[in-house]
Amino acid sequence: MTTTEVRHPLVELTLARFREFVREPEAMFWAFIFPIVMSVALAVAFPGQASRPALVAVLDGPGADAMRAALDGHDDISLRALDPDDEARAIRDGDVHVIVVPGEPPVYRFDPNRAEGRVARLVVDDALKRAAGRADPWQAREVPVLVPGSRYIDWLIPGLLGMNIMSTGMWGIGFAIVQARLRKLLKRLAASPMRRSDYLVAQMAARMVFLAPEAIVPLAFGRFALGMPIRGALVSIGVVCVVGAVTFTGLGLLAASRLKTLEAISGVLNLTMLPMWVLCGVFFSASNFPPAVQPAIQLLPLTALNDALRAVILEGATLPQVVSDLAIMGVWAVTSFVIALKLFRWR
Numbered sequence: 001m002t003t004t005e006v007r008h009p010l011v012e013l014t015l016a017r018f019r020e021f022v023r024e025p026e027a028m029f030w031a032f033i034f035p036i037v038m039s040v041a042l043a044v045a046f047p048g049q050a051s052r053p054a055l056v057a058v059l060d061g062p063g064a065d066a067m068r069a070a071l072d073g074h075d076d077i078s079l080r081a082l083d084p085d086d087e088a089r090a091i092r093d094g095d096v097h098v099i100v101v102p103g104e105p106p107v108y109r110f111d112p113n114r115a116e117g118r119v120a121r122l123v124v125d126d127a128l129k130r131a132a133g134r135a136d137p138w139q140a141r142e143v144p145v146l147v148p149g150s151r152y153i154d155w156l157i158p159g160l161l162g163m164n165i166m167s168t169g170m171w172g173i174g175f176a177i178v179q180a181r182l183r184k185l186l187k188r189l190a191a192s193p194m195r196r197s198d199y200l201v202a203q204m205a206a207r208m209v210f211l212a213p214e215a216i217v218p219l220a221f222g223r224f225a226l227g228m229p230i231r232g233a234l235v236s237i238g239v240v241c242v243v244g245a246v247t248f249t250g251l252g253l254l255a256a257s258r259l260k261t262l263e264a265i266s267g268v269l270n271l272t273m274l275p276m277w278v279l280c281g282v283f284f285s286a287s288n289f290p291p292a293v294q295p296a297i298q299l300l301p302l303t304a305l306n307d308a309l310r311a312v313i314l315e316g317a318t319l320p321q322v323v324s325d326l327a328i329m330g331v332w333a334v335t336s337f338v339i340a341l342k343l344f345r346w347r
Contacts (some may be wrong), residue, residue, distance in 0.1 A: 011160075025206040034158075035161065035217065035218040039160060039218060041224060044236075053075070054119065054120035054124065055097045056077050056098055057079070057082035057090065057096045057100070058099075060084075061103070062102060062317075063104075065105065067102055070131035071100075071127055073123065073200065077124065081305070082096060087300070088144075089110065091111050092111075097116045098124055100124060101194045108124065112275035118280070124135040125337040149229045149314040151228075153226055154222070154226075157228055158310045158313050158314065159282040159309075161215060162244065162278065162302055163282045165211075165214070165301070166273060168210070168214065169207060169248030169250055171269060172207065172252070174252040174268075175256075175262070175265060176256075177252075177257075178262060178264075180257050181260060196344050197341060200340060200341060204246060204337075209241065211241055212238075215237070229313075232312035232313050232315070236317075236318060237309070237312050237313060240308045243333070247305070247330075247336075250333045250334075250335075250336035251301070251332065253340040257339075257340045258344070258345050268313065276301075276302040277302075279293075279300060280303040280306055281307070286298075286303055301329050304324075304326075307322070308326065308327045308329075311325075
Protein backbone atom coordinates (compact mmCIF):
# COMPACT_ATOMS: atom_id res chain seq x y z
CA MET A 1 0.00 0.00 0.00
CA THR A 2 1.46 3.32 -1.05
CA THR A 3 1.13 6.37 1.05
CA THR A 4 0.17 9.53 -0.78
CA GLU A 5 2.34 12.42 0.21
CA VAL A 6 0.27 15.22 1.72
CA ARG A 7 1.76 18.64 1.24
CA HIS A 8 0.88 21.81 3.07
CA PRO A 9 -1.98 23.79 1.45
CA LEU A 10 0.38 26.73 1.04
CA VAL A 11 2.71 24.63 -1.13
CA GLU A 12 -0.12 23.22 -3.24
CA LEU A 13 -1.70 26.63 -3.80
CA THR A 14 1.66 28.18 -4.73
CA LEU A 15 2.33 25.45 -7.29
CA ALA A 16 -1.17 25.81 -8.71
CA ARG A 17 -0.74 29.55 -9.15
CA PHE A 18 2.69 28.98 -10.72
CA ARG A 19 1.23 26.58 -13.31
CA GLU A 20 -1.64 28.94 -14.03
CA PHE A 21 0.76 31.80 -14.76
CA VAL A 22 3.01 29.71 -17.01
CA ARG A 23 0.01 28.64 -19.08
CA GLU A 24 -0.96 32.27 -19.79
CA PRO A 25 1.10 33.55 -22.76
CA GLU A 26 -0.32 37.06 -22.27
CA ALA A 27 1.06 37.20 -18.74
CA MET A 28 4.48 36.02 -19.94
CA PHE A 29 4.49 38.75 -22.60
CA TRP A 30 3.65 41.57 -20.19
CA ALA A 31 6.12 40.33 -17.58
CA PHE A 32 9.16 39.72 -19.78
CA ILE A 33 8.77 41.00 -23.36
CA PHE A 34 6.93 44.29 -22.86
CA PRO A 35 9.70 45.99 -20.80
CA ILE A 36 12.26 45.16 -23.50
CA VAL A 37 10.00 46.44 -26.30
CA MET A 38 9.43 49.68 -24.38
CA SER A 39 13.15 50.07 -23.66
CA VAL A 40 14.10 49.62 -27.32
CA ALA A 41 11.39 51.99 -28.56
CA LEU A 42 12.32 54.75 -26.12
CA ALA A 43 16.06 54.23 -26.66
CA VAL A 44 15.49 54.86 -30.38
CA ALA A 45 13.25 57.86 -29.71
CA PHE A 46 15.68 59.36 -27.15
CA PRO A 47 19.19 58.39 -28.28
CA GLY A 48 22.15 58.93 -26.01
CA GLN A 49 24.22 61.30 -28.11
CA ALA A 50 25.81 64.17 -26.26
CA SER A 51 23.48 66.55 -28.14
CA ARG A 52 20.81 66.20 -30.77
CA PRO A 53 20.99 68.57 -33.74
CA ALA A 54 18.53 71.43 -33.97
CA LEU A 55 16.02 70.86 -36.76
CA VAL A 56 15.94 74.09 -38.77
CA ALA A 57 14.00 75.22 -41.84
CA VAL A 58 14.88 78.39 -43.77
CA LEU A 59 12.00 79.82 -45.80
CA ASP A 60 12.59 81.05 -49.34
CA GLY A 61 13.27 84.75 -49.81
CA PRO A 62 16.03 87.29 -50.36
CA GLY A 63 19.17 86.08 -48.57
CA ALA A 64 17.81 82.56 -47.95
CA ASP A 65 20.62 80.84 -49.85
CA ALA A 66 23.28 82.71 -47.85
CA MET A 67 21.59 81.71 -44.60
CA ARG A 68 21.38 78.08 -45.65
CA ALA A 69 25.06 78.14 -46.58
CA ALA A 70 25.93 79.61 -43.16
CA LEU A 71 23.94 76.92 -41.35
CA ASP A 72 24.84 73.99 -43.60
CA GLY A 73 27.58 71.80 -42.23
CA HIS A 74 27.11 73.02 -38.67
CA ASP A 75 27.35 69.98 -36.39
CA ASP A 76 24.50 71.16 -34.17
CA ILE A 77 22.10 72.03 -36.98
CA SER A 78 20.16 69.84 -39.41
CA LEU A 79 18.49 71.74 -42.25
CA ARG A 80 15.02 70.60 -43.28
CA ALA A 81 12.93 71.51 -46.34
CA LEU A 82 9.55 72.96 -45.45
CA ASP A 83 6.41 73.96 -47.32
CA PRO A 84 5.30 77.41 -46.05
CA ASP A 85 1.76 76.10 -45.70
CA ASP A 86 3.03 73.40 -43.32
CA GLU A 87 4.70 75.63 -40.73
CA ALA A 88 2.24 75.16 -37.85
CA ARG A 89 2.06 71.39 -38.26
CA ALA A 90 5.85 71.04 -38.54
CA ILE A 91 6.45 72.92 -35.28
CA ARG A 92 3.61 71.13 -33.52
CA ASP A 93 4.84 67.66 -34.52
CA GLY A 94 8.51 68.42 -33.90
CA ASP A 95 9.53 68.05 -37.57
CA VAL A 96 11.37 71.35 -37.17
CA HIS A 97 12.37 73.18 -33.99
CA VAL A 98 12.79 76.66 -35.46
CA ILE A 99 11.83 78.32 -38.75
CA VAL A 100 14.05 81.14 -40.05
CA VAL A 101 12.47 83.87 -42.16
CA PRO A 102 15.24 85.70 -44.11
CA GLY A 103 15.49 89.43 -43.58
CA GLU A 104 17.42 92.21 -41.88
CA PRO A 105 17.20 91.10 -39.15
CA PRO A 106 15.92 87.53 -39.63
CA VAL A 107 12.78 86.32 -37.87
CA TYR A 108 12.77 83.14 -35.78
CA ARG A 109 9.54 81.24 -35.44
CA PHE A 110 9.51 78.60 -32.69
CA ASP A 111 7.43 77.32 -29.79
CA PRO A 112 8.78 78.89 -26.57
CA ASN A 113 6.97 76.23 -24.52
CA ARG A 114 9.31 73.56 -25.90
CA ALA A 115 12.87 73.28 -24.62
CA GLU A 116 14.15 72.07 -28.01
CA GLY A 117 12.63 75.14 -29.67
CA ARG A 118 14.37 77.56 -27.30
CA VAL A 119 17.70 75.74 -27.68
CA ALA A 120 17.40 75.65 -31.48
CA ARG A 121 16.72 79.39 -31.56
CA LEU A 122 19.93 80.10 -29.62
CA VAL A 123 22.01 77.73 -31.78
CA VAL A 124 20.75 79.27 -35.04
CA ASP A 125 21.16 82.82 -33.77
CA ASP A 126 24.75 82.13 -32.74
CA ALA A 127 25.61 80.47 -36.06
CA LEU A 128 24.15 83.30 -38.18
CA LYS A 129 25.82 86.04 -36.13
CA ARG A 130 29.19 84.30 -36.37
CA ALA A 131 28.72 83.98 -40.13
CA ALA A 132 27.97 87.72 -40.25
CA GLY A 133 31.35 88.47 -38.64
CA ARG A 134 30.40 89.00 -35.01
CA ALA A 135 33.46 89.58 -32.85
CA ASP A 136 33.20 87.86 -29.46
CA PRO A 137 35.06 89.46 -26.53
CA TRP A 138 36.27 86.02 -25.48
CA GLN A 139 35.75 82.36 -26.26
CA ALA A 140 34.59 80.26 -23.32
CA ARG A 141 36.42 77.00 -22.68
CA GLU A 142 34.07 74.04 -22.63
CA VAL A 143 34.64 70.90 -20.54
CA PRO A 144 32.04 68.25 -21.46
CA VAL A 145 31.07 66.11 -18.47
CA LEU A 146 29.59 62.78 -19.54
CA VAL A 147 28.27 61.03 -16.44
CA PRO A 148 27.51 57.31 -16.90
CA GLY A 149 23.85 56.71 -16.20
CA SER A 150 22.77 60.23 -17.07
CA ARG A 151 21.08 59.29 -20.34
CA TYR A 152 17.31 59.21 -20.44
CA ILE A 153 17.24 55.50 -21.22
CA ASP A 154 19.44 54.78 -18.16
CA TRP A 155 17.02 56.74 -15.98
CA LEU A 156 14.01 55.13 -17.67
CA ILE A 157 14.78 51.41 -17.30
CA PRO A 158 14.56 51.34 -13.47
CA GLY A 159 11.25 53.18 -13.78
CA LEU A 160 9.98 50.60 -16.27
CA LEU A 161 11.08 47.86 -13.90
CA GLY A 162 9.17 49.50 -11.06
CA MET A 163 6.08 49.92 -13.23
CA ASN A 164 6.31 46.28 -14.31
CA ILE A 165 6.60 45.07 -10.71
CA MET A 166 3.49 47.09 -9.85
CA SER A 167 1.50 45.97 -12.90
CA THR A 168 2.23 42.25 -12.67
CA GLY A 169 1.72 42.28 -8.91
CA MET A 170 -1.65 44.00 -8.99
CA TRP A 171 -3.09 42.78 -12.30
CA GLY A 172 -1.77 39.23 -11.93
CA ILE A 173 -3.06 38.75 -8.40
CA GLY A 174 -6.25 40.76 -8.71
CA PHE A 175 -7.45 39.11 -11.91
CA ALA A 176 -6.51 35.61 -10.75
CA ILE A 177 -8.57 35.91 -7.57
CA VAL A 178 -11.62 37.43 -9.24
CA GLN A 179 -11.54 34.82 -12.01
CA ALA A 180 -11.35 32.05 -9.40
CA ARG A 181 -14.32 33.59 -7.61
CA LEU A 182 -16.28 33.78 -10.88
CA ARG A 183 -15.56 30.12 -11.64
CA LYS A 184 -16.70 29.08 -8.14
CA LEU A 185 -13.21 27.78 -7.37
CA LEU A 186 -12.95 29.85 -4.22
CA LYS A 187 -16.27 28.43 -3.05
CA ARG A 188 -14.80 24.93 -3.30
CA LEU A 189 -11.63 25.97 -1.48
CA ALA A 190 -13.78 27.34 1.34
CA ALA A 191 -14.94 23.79 2.08
CA SER A 192 -11.36 22.56 2.46
CA PRO A 193 -9.36 22.70 5.71
CA MET A 194 -7.49 25.78 4.60
CA ARG A 195 -7.22 29.20 6.11
CA ARG A 196 -7.71 32.40 4.17
CA SER A 197 -4.20 33.43 5.11
CA ASP A 198 -2.81 30.29 3.40
CA TYR A 199 -4.55 31.22 0.16
CA LEU A 200 -3.43 34.85 0.23
CA VAL A 201 0.16 34.04 1.20
CA ALA A 202 0.28 31.43 -1.60
CA GLN A 203 -0.66 34.11 -4.11
CA MET A 204 2.21 36.26 -2.85
CA ALA A 205 4.65 33.33 -2.85
CA ALA A 206 3.83 32.41 -6.43
CA ARG A 207 4.42 36.02 -7.39
CA MET A 208 7.93 35.86 -5.90
CA VAL A 209 8.84 32.88 -8.11
CA PHE A 210 8.68 35.04 -11.24
CA LEU A 211 10.23 38.13 -9.70
CA ALA A 212 13.86 37.15 -10.37
CA PRO A 213 13.53 36.68 -14.16
CA GLU A 214 11.16 39.65 -14.33
CA ALA A 215 13.88 41.88 -12.86
CA ILE A 216 16.89 40.22 -14.50
CA VAL A 217 15.57 40.40 -18.09
CA PRO A 218 15.18 44.22 -18.38
CA LEU A 219 18.29 44.94 -16.32
CA ALA A 220 20.43 42.55 -18.35
CA PHE A 221 19.06 43.99 -21.58
CA GLY A 222 19.75 47.52 -20.39
CA ARG A 223 23.27 46.62 -19.27
CA PHE A 224 24.46 44.61 -22.26
CA ALA A 225 22.35 46.00 -25.12
CA LEU A 226 22.04 49.66 -24.12
CA GLY A 227 25.12 50.15 -21.92
CA MET A 228 23.22 51.12 -18.77
CA PRO A 229 25.52 51.10 -15.72
CA ILE A 230 24.61 48.96 -12.73
CA ARG A 231 26.55 50.34 -9.77
CA GLY A 232 24.63 48.85 -6.86
CA ALA A 233 25.07 45.43 -5.32
CA LEU A 234 22.84 42.75 -6.82
CA VAL A 235 21.68 41.79 -3.33
CA SER A 236 20.50 45.34 -2.70
CA ILE A 237 18.66 45.44 -6.03
CA GLY A 238 17.04 42.11 -5.18
CA VAL A 239 15.88 43.30 -1.75
CA VAL A 240 14.30 46.43 -3.23
CA CYS A 241 12.52 44.35 -5.89
CA VAL A 242 11.23 41.87 -3.32
CA VAL A 243 9.87 44.60 -1.05
CA GLY A 244 8.24 46.28 -4.03
CA ALA A 245 6.70 43.02 -5.24
CA VAL A 246 5.30 42.22 -1.79
CA THR A 247 3.85 45.73 -1.58
CA PHE A 248 1.97 45.59 -4.87
CA THR A 249 0.91 41.99 -4.39
CA GLY A 250 -0.67 43.10 -1.11
CA LEU A 251 -2.46 45.91 -2.93
CA GLY A 252 -3.66 43.42 -5.55
CA LEU A 253 -5.02 41.16 -2.81
CA LEU A 254 -6.80 44.10 -1.23
CA ALA A 255 -8.34 45.19 -4.53
CA ALA A 256 -9.70 41.70 -5.23
CA SER A 257 -10.74 40.81 -1.69
CA ARG A 258 -14.49 41.19 -2.39
CA LEU A 259 -14.97 42.03 -6.06
CA LYS A 260 -17.03 39.59 -8.12
CA THR A 261 -16.69 40.72 -11.75
CA LEU A 262 -13.82 41.34 -14.15
CA GLU A 263 -15.26 44.76 -14.97
CA ALA A 264 -15.12 45.74 -11.31
CA ILE A 265 -11.52 44.60 -10.78
CA SER A 266 -10.46 46.29 -14.04
CA GLY A 267 -11.96 49.57 -12.89
CA VAL A 268 -10.44 49.42 -9.41
CA LEU A 269 -6.96 48.49 -10.69
CA ASN A 270 -6.99 51.18 -13.38
CA LEU A 271 -8.18 53.76 -10.86
CA THR A 272 -5.33 52.74 -8.55
CA MET A 273 -2.47 52.37 -11.02
CA LEU A 274 -3.04 55.06 -13.65
CA PRO A 275 -2.43 57.96 -11.23
CA MET A 276 0.80 56.29 -10.10
CA TRP A 277 1.96 55.83 -13.70
CA VAL A 278 1.60 59.60 -14.12
CA LEU A 279 2.70 60.87 -10.71
CA CYS A 280 5.46 58.51 -9.61
CA GLY A 281 8.29 59.21 -12.03
CA VAL A 282 8.09 56.35 -14.52
CA PHE A 283 8.56 58.31 -17.76
CA PHE A 284 9.46 61.73 -16.33
CA SER A 285 10.57 63.04 -12.97
CA ALA A 286 7.96 63.42 -10.25
CA SER A 287 9.64 66.73 -9.35
CA ASN A 288 7.83 68.30 -12.33
CA PHE A 289 4.67 68.48 -10.22
CA PRO A 290 4.01 71.48 -7.93
CA PRO A 291 5.62 71.50 -4.46
CA ALA A 292 2.18 71.44 -2.83
CA VAL A 293 1.53 67.86 -4.00
CA GLN A 294 5.07 66.53 -3.49
CA PRO A 295 4.47 65.18 0.06
CA ALA A 296 1.58 63.04 -1.21
CA ILE A 297 3.56 61.86 -4.26
CA GLN A 298 6.54 60.86 -2.11
CA LEU A 299 4.29 58.66 0.03
CA LEU A 300 3.03 56.64 -2.93
CA PRO A 301 4.52 53.12 -3.12
CA LEU A 302 5.57 53.37 -6.77
CA THR A 303 7.48 56.59 -6.08
CA ALA A 304 9.35 54.86 -3.26
CA LEU A 305 10.10 51.83 -5.45
CA ASN A 306 11.32 53.90 -8.42
CA ASP A 307 13.46 56.16 -6.23
CA ALA A 308 15.02 53.17 -4.47
CA LEU A 309 15.71 51.32 -7.73
CA ARG A 310 17.36 54.35 -9.35
CA ALA A 311 19.42 55.11 -6.25
CA VAL A 312 20.73 51.54 -5.99
CA ILE A 313 21.17 50.82 -9.71
CA LEU A 314 22.50 54.15 -10.99
CA GLU A 315 24.13 55.65 -7.89
CA GLY A 316 25.30 52.53 -6.07
CA ALA A 317 23.31 53.35 -2.94
CA THR A 318 23.27 50.80 -0.14
CA LEU A 319 20.16 49.53 1.63
CA PRO A 320 20.60 51.86 4.64
CA GLN A 321 20.61 54.78 2.20
CA VAL A 322 17.18 53.81 0.82
CA VAL A 323 15.68 52.71 4.12
CA SER A 324 13.05 55.47 4.02
CA ASP A 325 11.76 54.20 0.65
CA LEU A 326 11.77 50.63 1.94
CA ALA A 327 9.85 51.75 5.03
CA ILE A 328 7.17 53.45 2.91
CA MET A 329 6.71 50.29 0.86
CA GLY A 330 6.72 48.16 4.01
CA VAL A 331 3.89 50.16 5.54
CA TRP A 332 1.84 49.81 2.35
CA ALA A 333 2.56 46.06 2.22
CA VAL A 334 1.63 45.28 5.82
CA THR A 335 -1.42 47.53 5.88
CA SER A 336 -2.85 46.24 2.60
CA PHE A 337 -2.31 42.57 3.52
CA VAL A 338 -3.90 42.95 6.97
CA ILE A 339 -6.93 44.74 5.53
CA ALA A 340 -7.21 42.20 2.69
CA LEU A 341 -7.16 39.36 5.21
CA LYS A 342 -10.06 40.92 7.11
CA LEU A 343 -12.12 41.80 4.02
CA PHE A 344 -11.49 38.67 1.93
CA ARG A 345 -14.51 36.53 1.09
CA TRP A 346 -14.56 33.17 -0.70
CA ARG A 347 -17.87 33.93 -2.44
